[in-house]
Amino acid sequence: NxxxxxxxxxxxxxxxxxxxxxxxxxxxxxxxxxxxxxxxxxxxxxxxxxxxxxxxxxxxxxxxxxxxxxxxxxxxxxxxxxxxxxxxxxxxxxxxxxxxxxxxxxxxxxxxxxxxxxxxxxxxxVHALLGGAVRNSLPVLWTLASGDSARDIDEARQLLDVRRHKVFKLKIGKRSPRADIEHVAAIKSALGDLVEITVDLNQAWSEAVAARHIPDLQAAGVMLVEQPIAKENRRGLARLAQRFIVPIMADEAVSTPADMFDYACEGAAGIVALKIAKSGGPLGVMRTAAVADAAGVGCYGGTMLEGTIGSIASAHAFAACRTMEWGTELFGPLLLKDDIVVERAAVADFELAVPMAPGLGVAIxxxxxxxxxxxx
Ligand code: MUC
Ligand code: MG
The missing domain is CATH 3.30.390.10 (Enolase-like, N-terminal domain)
Known part of the structure; x- marks a missing residue:
């Protein structure tokens, strides 16, 4: 035809x-x-x-x-x-x-x-082309990364008040572990049980430093620890995931379906951050998710800080994944002052709605x- x-x-x-x-x-x-x-x-x-x-x-x-x-x-x-x-x-x-x-x-x-x-x-x-959506909207966290604890706390309180985000990811690893842990504990204790806090080290620690300090992050009440060590050390990541109760999330360490398969063979436990960028697109990320599901690894909808087009493309795929139990971080459009689309992605009531219009549902x-x- x-x-x-x-x-x-x-x-x-x-x-x-x-x-x-x-x-x-x-x-x-x-x-x-x-x-x-x-x-x-x-x-x-x-x-x-x-x-x-x-x-x-x-x-x-x-x-x-x-x-x-x-x-x-x-x-x-x-x-x-x-x-x-x-x-x-x-x-x-x-x-x-x-x-x-x-x-x-x-x-x-x-x-x-x-x-x-x-x-x-x-x-x-697009989600219909991927087999259909399992959910119509996705929870979206916000990353606090101003570099200043007091400013981060204010930012979080405002976003919680307007019901935009209730899960916050802290970017750590630039300062000493002690300074980072103080920062995390200060934010978690200021915001309390109304919020969940996650941390992303972006590979900053060695395995030994991670083994020493993850208990402190766990004691501070963090929900998960993302990519604490070098991406090449997947076995180390698997060891940390098996050792601690707080879930360990692989990000940089797992891109393609084959990476996910290797990580599973290396003893993967915990969670994987899926990104269309790492897996080569929405179809690629669905294949990576299928391997994670088969291995019993939890899925999380990650971002490469895309604008509206890339974030909405990710949302179509994450809506179609069978499991996405750790939520998403599709907040990229909200970090930008402006975008190149007619209608920018918006988060309301803590969730991003998955468009139902033909295609992505986004116009330049x-x-x-x-x-x-x-x-x-
Ligand atoms: C990453 O490593 O997760 C996602 C959120 C953020 O602030 O940076 C990205 C990349
Ligand atoms: Mg990350």
Whole structure:
């Protein structure tokens, strides 16, 4: 039928720089802006799909930069797929995987754009293309990362008052373990039982330091400890997960379905942070989630601090995952002062609603895109 005949006509990758509402401090970098790579995939039936990829702090978080994402798409990926049927994201990504190693961020933006286009073509939301939503909205936590305990406490109180967030993730690992633990304990005791607190070390500790200080985090009442040690030390992460009661969450250590499988074989326990960016898109993240489910590892909906397009793409996938018992952190759009879409993602009553409109359910604001794109 006609739906199978639409072909990919062009792919444009646009770098966009957006200011954040405040500085965002992580163990490896401090952000005052976020860079999005927006993919516009045009098909010869006139339908356009959009996708987005982000990383954090240039090359400080991962091995792909915004500029390398654009280069991979322009120079290597687009020539492979232009002219292919736009109806099968599976077939397009299989072709790309044959000739392009890694580059999960570029692949994620492309896969998202294909699913958006196909959803619009068929008149169904992206989650319907993923087998259907198990939930209509997702709980979203907020990350307190101003670098200042008092300011973080104020920020949390305000967000709790307006019923936007009741789970808060603290980015630690930049200061000494003692200073970090004081910071965590101060925030948890100021906010009390109305909130849950999680911490993300972003690999800052050695296994020995983690073994020594996780009991302090546990005593401070944290709900989970994310990626305390180097991503390469997956066995160490499994050992920590088996040793402590507070759940240990793998983030940087697990990207692809194969990583998840290896981690399971290495004795994985606890939780994994799923991200479309790490797994190469919404379909990729569903495959990673399936391996986690099979291994009995809990799923959490992670972010690479995407704007609205990437966060909503993630929301469609997380809505379709069988289990997502640890909630999500799809707050990226709320960290940005502005975005390049008509309607920005919003969180109300602690949850993000999953769009029901065809495709992603997100439209580009052409004026804002023209204003914020780097090349104009
Ligand atoms: C990460 O490592 O989890 C998610 C939230 C945040 O503040 O940073 C990201 C990346
Ligand atoms: Mg993390």
């Amino acid at each position: 006609n739906h199978d005949q639409a072909c990919i006509a062009s792919i444009e990758a646009i770098i966009v720089d957006l200011p954040t509402i405040r500085e965002h401090r992580l163990a490896m970098t401090t952000m005052s802006r976020q860079t999005l790579v927006i993919v516009r995939l045009r098909c010869d039936d006139g339908i356009e799909g959009v996708g987005e990829a982000t990383t954090i702090g240039g090359l400080s978080y991962g091995e792909q930069s915004p500029e390398s994402i654009k280069l991979a798409l322009d120079r290597y990926i687009s020539p492979l797929v232009i002219g292919m049927s736009a109806a099968s994201a599976n077939a397009v990504l299989a072709k790309v995987d044959q000739s392009v190693q890694g580059n999960s961020l570029a692949k994620s933006a492309l896969e998202t754009a294909l699913l958006d286009a196909q959803g619009k073509r068929l008149g169904v939301p 604001d052409e004026d804002k895109l023209a204003f914020y794109r780097r090349d104009q």
